[in-house]
Amino acid sequence: MLHIVGLGVSDDSIPYNIEDIIQKADIVYLEVFTSPDINTSQIRRICPTLQMAPRWLVEDGRRILEESEYKDVVLASYGDPLVATTHTELRVRAAQRGIPVNVVHGPSAITTLVGECGLHHYMMGRMATIMSEDTLLETPYMVSYRNAVLGNHTLLLLEYNQDADFFLKADVALQRLSDAEKSYRRGVFTPDRHCIVACRIGTKRQLVVSGSLSSLEGYDFGEPPHSIILTGRLHFTECDAIRVLTRCMDGPPENQTIKSIPQQMIEKYTPMIHKSIQDLPDCSNNEKLIVQNAISYIQDAQRALESGQDEVAILSIGYADGLVDALRISHGMDPKI
Amino acid sequence: MLHIVGLGVSDDSIPYNIEDIIQKADIVYLEVFTSPDINTSQIRRICPTLQMAPRWLVEDGRRILEESEYKDVVLASYGDPLVATTHTELRVRAAQRGIPVNVVHGPSAITTLVGECGLHHYMMGRMATIMSEDTLLETPYMVSYRNAVLGNHTLLLLEYNQDADFFLKADVALQRLSDAEKSYRRGVFTPDRHCIVACRIGTKRQLVVSGSLSSLEGYDFGEPPHSIILTGRLHFTECDAIRVLTRCMDGPPENQTIKSIPQQMIEKYTPMIHKSIQDLPDCSNNEKLIVQNAISYIQDAQRALESGQDEVAILSIGYADGLVDALRISHGMDPKI
CATH class of the missing domain: 3.40.1010.10 (Tetrapyrrole methylase, N-terminal domain)
Structure with missing residues (x-):
């Protein structure tokens, strides 16, 4: 047996x-x-x-x-x-x-870590592991991004290699996440982003430190094992727990959100298309119809975004932009996109 | 203390x-x-x-x-x-x-359940709870959808109410998920979708049953507690584990995926825009430029989708559609969108 x-x-x-x-x-x-x-x-x-x-x-x-x-x-x-x-x-x-x-x-370390950090378990998104090789940060970065957009927390485990007697430390991992931000630019690991570092969970020398990425930078977390949790949208009881149960460097912020790519797109394209419309020369009746269509699709995009239909929002704003750019091109102007 | x-x-x-x-x-x-x-x-x-x-x-x-x-x-x-x-x-x-x-x-039941079903823990997305009230199925449905698109598994806990001595059973929950599919229509709980039902985990009467939604329908899972896991993309070792550790009704499918909304949009709009272009009357040079632009944005959409840039893919296909529809409207034709 x-x-x-x-x-x-x-x-x-x-x-x-x-x-x-x-x-x-x-x-x-x-x-x-x-x-x-x-x-x-x-x-x-x-x-x-x-x-x-x-x-x-x-x-x-x-x-x-x-x-x-x-x-x-x-x-x-x-x-x-x-x-x-x-x-x-x-x-x-x-x-x-x-x-x-x-x-x-x-x-398990998974539930224990989340509990010791005072977080709600049903707000945990998929977890990921950070490896020390430079090329492998896309997965933890994108997993963190997708979780953050939905307000979910992300547990990031750090590489352990017994053969090499190697345990990735949180300070190195945080630095690498900041560096990854410069490549991927989705606003996930910016200096103001709130994280929790859980050290030696379950042992007598357990330590949990929380704060913005910039205040955790250079912190001496002591011996491994360490893990990192990127917090998402925090419930007020989670904020209370973080204040009481962790060594708070700053925060925790109650309304930490990250703008999703659809939201960023709508915010970028809406004023741009309006400007394009203003720049158009006098229009024929058919062309006026096209402009009216474009304006109502801009409004549709905003409404779709508000109701959580991100894909419809992007499709609508792209369509509005195409309508107006076709007018620009037909008048010999450059498209705006 | x-x-x-x-x-x-x-x-x-x-x-x-x-x-x-x-x-x-x-x-x-x-x-x-x-x-x-x-x-x-x-x-x-x-x-x-x-x-x-x-x-x-x-x-x-x-x-x-x-x-x-x-x-x-x-x-x-x-x-x-x-x-x-x-x-x-x-x-x-x-x-x-x-x-x-x-x-x-x-x-914890969370890690125990995943382990007993033979699944990889790092492929678990956010979990959700299914309540018996009809109005509350949007969260578990959307959580499952978002996980499924990324290939993640979803643990669905079922309502427990001690005061009312009530435990939602898996057969009722599965039926409600099928019903929710008819409202939300994102292809998450279709009859062929593979799920695992974990019953009385940790007890001597533990039972784990797996199969497509349609083959689990009407199964008598016995006394609660029950939980459901909607499986995502299964690794072959997960398939082996499911075959050996669970009572398999059918499956498990190795390549179960769900088409994301962006993918569905590109597949729907690409032929539609090409058809719109074919239907256009003779074009001026500026108009031919617009058509060329539309065609290259259709190609961009496909490339963006393949490289995981879903938002760019939708924006591009929407833009291409807008360009062509502006031409249609300017020729007195109805837009296609």
Whole structure:
């Protein structure tokens, strides 16, 4: 039998019945390559015969599966074990071979982090991981952008590489996000943007720091692990929680929003098209009809934006612009777009 | 001191050190109004003097806070306690009054559900709750749509109301989502859409059923609690896991995608504008310039869509349509839009 058990995020959140499972087991493996070794003292105390499971052993899996066929094998890991895809894959392979699998869930860093930062869980958008290589920032940036436009919070996990004994630190990650802003320019990681940095969550040296990106810059967050949450639209109870539960550098802002691309487009094109109309020479009746159409599509765009129909808003403003530019071109003027 | 402790999702996932905390405590409260009473036998066994905390007691909070000032008080609840905003608010108020708070995290239904369904956690978009009132389906529908367009999975929790002893069941919720599709028409809950229904997760009677909406229709999922996951784009390892870990009615489809509104718009308008151009009478040179512009903006729209610049794609196709419609109107023809 294979037991896949989660140790949670702190030394004392290890699930109740794990002691019993471990004492009856023939082999107990501990893996610390999906997450750092910060919550394992309790299991080390319970199980003196603990064996470390290197990455290849779990990813390859064959030895663990063979042993599980005739022995009681425990694979223990940080957090909730099935958050790591490696463990789910091992579980599936075991089931395919007819090996019984017992999963014991543990408290996950994902829910723990959000709770310790005082945020509402149902406002969390998709999460992302920031890697240290320069080329890989598009995903976390775009995930953060999409969440921010909808007012959602974004949990950004930071790269951990046990083989290289490397954990990306929050100060480096924040600097990289600011740099990414200069490339992608969607207003996601501007200096005034509010973030929370969660350090060593679950340990006795837990620290949560919050503030604008510029006030978090250069902060010494201490030893890893660190994570970052880009906050979205904050409920007033979230603001209260951030003030009380975190070391506030400044803020939190209640009305932090980010202008969506559709909103930016409507704001840019509306005055531009009106100006184009004013610049037109005397118009024929058919041409006046075109101008009237353009004006009503500008109004449609505004209404669509207000009712959340972003795509219709853009289509309408683009259409209005096309109508007016056709008039300009037919009068020998340059189009405005 | 106030201890806010999570009991996890199953009777045996209760954290290790809770027994110790409970035995030393003066008062132990158990709340079962944020979630149903499915994982409390262990704490009831440990603590014979357990008191039930009704909703008003926790929401009002004053008695618990007063008691916590001079006694050791435990508030125990399902899952990871800080996922419920009620508990976070109580924690914040305690901290504001200078009462020490000890949080013990438990395994949350959120990560447990995703893991038990074999899905990758970093592909989970924002979650939503389905309420039984008819008017409140816009949020879960739109949250699901936005996730689906990006290929993300959506966890849909179902209403629980302890006061009314009511738990929304998955078969009713699925029917309501199909009905919502008829109103919102974004292709999110069509009969072929793949979903997973997770029933009684963490209990001995756990059941996970997967399949297209139409094959899940009329399935008897048994006693609540139930939850639904609308799957997004599935990785092949997720497909393997779904096949092995769930009761598969059909599927899972590896390439399930949903056409975004921008994609639908480009597909609809591109042939329509080309047809409009063909229908035009003989054109002047300036008018030919307008047609050339329209054609190149149609191409721009396609390119923008392919590179993920959805907003630019819509703006371009709308602009092309406006250019051509202006020509039509100036020739006394009706616009096409």
